[in-house]
Amino acid sequence: GKGFRAEYSPAFFGEVLYGELRKIKAAFDPHNRLNPGKICPPQGIEAPMMKVDAVKRGTWDRQIPLAVRQTWRGAMECNGNGLCFNFDAKSPMCPSMKISLNRIHSPKGRATLVREWLRLLADRGVDPLKLEKELPEKRASLRTLIARTRNSWHKRKGEYDFSHEVKEAMSGCLACKACTTQCPIKIDVPEFRSRFLQLYHTRYLRPVRDHLVATVETYAPLMARAPKTFNFFINQPVVRNLAKKHIGMVDLPLLSAPSLQQQLVGHPSANMTLEQLERMSAEQKAKTVLVVQDPFTSYYDARVVADFIRLAEKLGRRPVLLPFSPNGKAQHIKGFLNRFAKTAKKTSEFLNRIAALGMPMVGVDPALVLCYRDEYKLALGEQRGDFHVLLVNEWLAQEINARLSVEVSGEPWYFFGHCTEVTALPGAPAQWAAIFAHFGAKLENVSVGCCGMAGTYGHELTNHKNSLGIYELSWHQAMQRLPRNRCLATGYSCRSQVKRIEGTGVRHPLQALLEIIG
Known part of the structure; x- marks a missing residue:
């Protein structure tokens, strides 16, 4: 921010405005006790201003080739404003930062790590764009499998690689996409996170759970042909323990029965x-x-x-x-x-x-x-x-005539939006409320942050504690305060998280409308 660039304040603001700033500072902080050395000193006090003697960020960033900087713009364009450090539990950005209290697990932290990773690659003559371009043509081979196995073995033995630090930060991301709209720069961490993971796993083996998650759309339709049979096995303690110990997955969801x-x-x-x-x-x-x-x-x-x-x-x-x-x-x-x-x-x-x-x-x-x-x-x-x-x-x-005037009456319903939905489409809660009003019902928007499930994030053992903690930040209090049978959630992840933690689930708003229409 401008505070750390205080040595440039006179040149930036100009002599007249800089003098006015000093008057304002003197009016509120005459003894220069608040953030001394930042922006300007009070009028009448000549105090030294903050100077940054270290190498500026731009010097490091210019070590990354221009083509790489242009295609990894999300990480490169983070200006460090720090809005993602917001501790408000009802703000959707950034759930991993809120629960970990570690700035590495924020969009700013992840962008910073990726920039350094790209700089280190450039320093070693590695072109990530070339690697990405070659991937579709590359076929799995015994040689690459052996290399990844060897690298993974060295990783388990504690051999250092800066990529592991980046991987840790990326693994903590819920990919909720709140940063793509809530961040002033809209840096889209999930996008460059996916690109990093793709390249990281050309060097290191993937955990089994990654393959399990990625192929869910292949096996789920097959399992749904006999849901009760598969649910019987999934529900067995021995299966759940094996999944937890060897795959790193907990609270495996059950298939719908009937399908x-x-x-x-x-x-x-x-x-x-x-x-x-x-x-x-x-x-x-x-x-x-x-x-x-x-x-x-x-x-x-x-x-x-x-x-x-x-x-x-x-x-x-x-x-x-x-x-x-x-x-x-x-x-x-x-x-x-x-x-x-x-x-x-x-x-x-x-x-x-x-x-x-x-x-x-x-x-x-x-x-x-x-x-x-x-x-x-x-x-x-x-x-x-x-x-x-x-x-x-x-x-x-x-479909409905939104201008139709219908008297709203009865006990209200309560809307819990999916964080990806309410950040990408902030008008969604109001649109749902207008739809309910059309049918004579009142729908109130409940201000909450992320529920902590985020697809499969909450089912991964490494994220389990944080998933429950994120839910506790805002969703749990709201669920305890409001009648459960009147609470509605648009996201499948949100509904499954509520059912997992509270014991009873909530419905989709469309199901409430079906009940209202009768």
Whole structure:
């Protein structure tokens, strides 16, 4: 800040303004006791001003090649403003900083570490852009496996590598994306975090849990064919202990039983193919809404998807459940960026073909829907196409007559927004409140920070304590204060965290609307 640059204050402000600053300082701090040496001394006191004799940051940053600086802009553009050091528990940025009280676990801390990592790579003649470019063409080989195994063994033996410090900071990140909007610079830690993890694991082995998380969209649909059988095994203490000890995963979620397909047996919304959709008449298309599935809600909280289909029917629409197509969010979070790009490309092609039919597409989980808008765009650029998946509230706002005056009465409902949703779309809580008001119900927004689950973050043993602590900061007090059956949360992660800690869960706002409509 300007305080540490006090030697430049006279030149920066000019003689006249600098004199006025000294008068203000004299009025409030005549004896120069508050931050002496910063900005200016009080009028009448000639005191030495702060000087920075060390090498300036720009000198270090210029050691990083220009091309690298331009493509790692998130880390490079952090100006050190420190807004991410906010201790307000109800502020969404930054949950890992709030619970650890360690500035390394903040966007500023992570950006600083990545800049130094990039500088050290440049100092050793390593070009991260070249490495990233070569990765898609690189095939797994015994030689690279042996090299990664050897490096990982040296790591366990305590051999130092600055990359390990960066990795520790990145592993503490919840990838909630609050920094992408709440930070004045909008540095987007999850994006450069994923890039770092991808490169880090070309040198060191990945833990088994990374592969387990990244492939959830492959095995979850298969397991959902026999949910009770798999839940029986997942619930066994021996399985949970093995998962905790050898994989590092705790409180493994159970599959929805009955599954989504079982709940929709015989329903006209299920099992429609793309070809059948293309053959629909213009009149049929005008009444149809397409439901885009995500792996977590469809396979672990299927009732929400089924209830959205019922809600759409109540509103006079014909809902159609689209075939499941992987989203790739979990791959992105764990740094499997090449896999993510392939997943995103395939799903984009599918959704663009659907979008050409001119029917609205709706997804029920905010984090997964917003992935289509943000991560897909970064990964694919123009190849993403122009398909658009709406959030439930965005679609409902289009469907209802928002100008219709309805008297609001009865006990209020309480809205808990997903942190990715409320930071990327700050108008979402008000939009939900307007939708509830349309149906004669009152919805109050509850100001809370992150719930601490953040996808799979809260299921990882290394993060378990922090996950519970983050929840305790703001969510627990609100849940204790408010009637549980009136609390609503849009995020699957949020609902699963509440159920895990409080013992009883909360519903999605769309489920409350279904109850209100009756």
